[in-house]
Amino acid sequence: MQTQVLGYPRIGSQRELKKACESYWAGTSGYKNVLQVGKNIRQQNWELQKNLGVDLIPSNDFSYYDQVLDHSLMFGAIPQRYNAVAIQPDHAELDLYFAMARGYQRNGLDIIAMEMTKWFDTNYHYIVPEFYKNQTFNLFSTKVIDEFYEAKQLGIITKPVLIGPVSYLLLGKEKEAGFDKIDLLKNLLPVYIELLTRLKALGATHIQLDEPFLVLDLSEKEKQAYQTAYQQLRKVFPELNLILATYFGALEDNLELACDLPVNTLHVDLVRAPQQLEELIHKLPQEKTLSLGLVDGRNIWKNDFENSIAIINQATAALGKERVWIATSCSLLHSPCDLDNEKNEAVLTAEIKQWMAFAKQKVAELTTLKQLTNNEEATLAKDKLAQNVKAQQSRKTSPLIHNEKVKNDVANITESHDQRSNAFAKRRILQQEALNLPSFATTTIGSFPQTTEVRSWRAKLKKGSLNQAQYDQLIAIETEKAVRWQEEIGLDVLVHGEFERNDMVEYFGEQLSGFTFSQNGWVQSYGSRCVKPPIIYGDVYRPEAMTLKWTNYAQSLTSKYMKGMLTGPVTILQWSFVRNDQPRAATCTQIALAIRDEVVDLEQAGIKIIQIDEPAIREGLPLRKAEWQNYLDWAVKAFRISASGVQDETQIHTHMCYSEFNDIIDSIAAMDADVITIETSRSQMELLNAFADFKYPNEIGPGVYDIHSPRVPNKDEMVELLKKAALVIPKEQLWVNPDCGLKTRGWDETKKALIEMVEAAKTMRNN
Ligand SMILES: CN1c2c(nc(N)[nH]c2=O)NC[C@@H]1CNc1ccc(C(=O)N[C@@H](CCC(=O)N[C@@H](CCC(=O)N[C@@H](CCC(=O)O)C(=O)O)C(=O)O)C(=O)O)cc1
């Protein structure tokens, strides 16, 4: 029996990679530092896994920005617009790579970044490959080979990880009409063959090919592509151990296809889809190995050893020990690095900490499970089993988890809880009368730059070198500056800037009961950006108001409307580590009631416009269409519960970024927010078509500029986008705003861009 890790976090346990990249981008350190930090992290990760006894240690799971972008660069899928990137010969590839990820606005060039979107149902974002009609591929970057060689030099023969050819193509987007991306397979396979040939020559014996699309609904053509791809690879490499990795769901109707593809090992996610084991045991051909994804890569709870042992025993009884591997359910990219770094009991109590495992602990769990299911070694690990059983028991029986009042409040939800008093058409009139906003009203999505300085105040508050009053004073000054500046440039609906928030989810989690935190549990969200998801361990309620103080303060500074700014229940759920002892829907409803209380409090304090952000509603969608409706029913209801406690005159906004709306537009409409602001600029307003086709009745703010890139847009391009929007949406319904919050941007670029944006709105009004 072997153990395998599908991928390890690559940001470094102290976010070293983030710091190196950001410093390189800022021009405060050189490219050599980035490369050296990357090298150190890879070495640490490999050695950690080796020391913990992992049999199959991944390589090429490292990335300086994103693994999908790495593949695009490896395969030479580089959009033409980057040809002109001004490059220095000795680090050309790195600059080109970052230009593709972040756009390029230097040396007289102004090139937009590639699109970014969510990685399946996670909070990780990948850079979408761009495919063109006559797309060719060639081996451009040798990253996977270099990293295999690097590990080999350290005495570790790794298992290179590649996104499989079919999933790579399906992750991409056709940028012009007239072809089907899946037909590019014939052009792409030769590059895989070249890569595998070189890896094999260097001594690679196992190759992990990630094919997560096998847990999604596939067309016949896509199924055929799987057969073509793997038959070809098998033909050329009869002796390589090809590991086909699936994760995030069940194979279902693709189970036979996956079982029959000519690979040596099939990896399946038994955390998300334990029910598929029985059928797999019967259908997996004799010569194949089954890799059991048992250790959860998507959550932070300790593995339940007794449960896992039972599954391993079931598999080995049917298949024999040689044909069963024990693995993480998916890459540990989605787990924080190391629970041992959580030393502050005031943040994470010992009682809750004993229930948890981060990436390093999960790797150790694999080895322990292997020992526990091996007759000769089982006694060596019996203490670990006893400790594990004790921890599971402690969690199941802890008084921290259940709260009768919360359960009663949920039980007492009635039909009126998710209904505004009147339909939008009536509310709209009342709101127009009450608010009297201009056409093409301008606003921003909430956050203003979270500068190093602002973050440093919070760090100082934590360390005690600033007291609460001093910290509050600094935040108040920053807020006032932001309010004054918004007034000055003529924005219509203002925001307070969210300076007091570490993160839009963590901030609320910190104030809600039933949540706890880590100090260092960072997980990569995109590029160098990380989040520290709060941990929901028990019933959720709001002990006291969460945003009133700063919203009231900001409103007191201005006679313009100040938007109340909240994160919605689905997003709080989706971007937290959640309980696995009750359905997600139950936790979401509890959060919805807490947010509803806050919305009502804001209204009572005189706030007339309240935004409830739900950027994660799309990403929470199950991967299989058959499960969508059930999810959408409870998710939309949770949003409506949070939004429906107010008078019709109060305008409820929601905001979503990174979302494809086509197939869920009726549910977006059912959320019935008075105004929805969405991310649309990187796709040149393409995403708006769903709203247009649906004849979406409520108001919409299509993002007019991309906030994920440092490039400053000009007025004319925003006018063009707004004109494009006005072609498909009645102009009375349109708002003008950026794609998302501005927390990741600097003040200089923010100011320039928003001044242009306000001008663009004026131009539209005068048209
Ligand atoms: C809108 N998005 C979000 C997603 N998920 C979330 N949970 N939150 C989101 O906002 N998913 C989709 C998108 C993804 N986008 C982003 C955008 C920006 C970030 C980001 O900027 N992350 C920050 C970390 C934010 C944070 O929690 N900061 C804390 C801690 C700051 C810190 O590191 N402090 C240092 C010391 C600093 C100093 O001394 O100067 C320390 O403690 O060591 C805070 O502000 O208090 C990032 O830096 O990556 C993420 C996702």
Ligand SMILES: N[C@@H](CCS)C(=O)O
């Ligand atoms: N209000 C948040 C939404 C981000 S999705 C912000 O502005 O950052």
Ligand SMILES: [Zn+2]
């Ligand atoms: Zn957003």
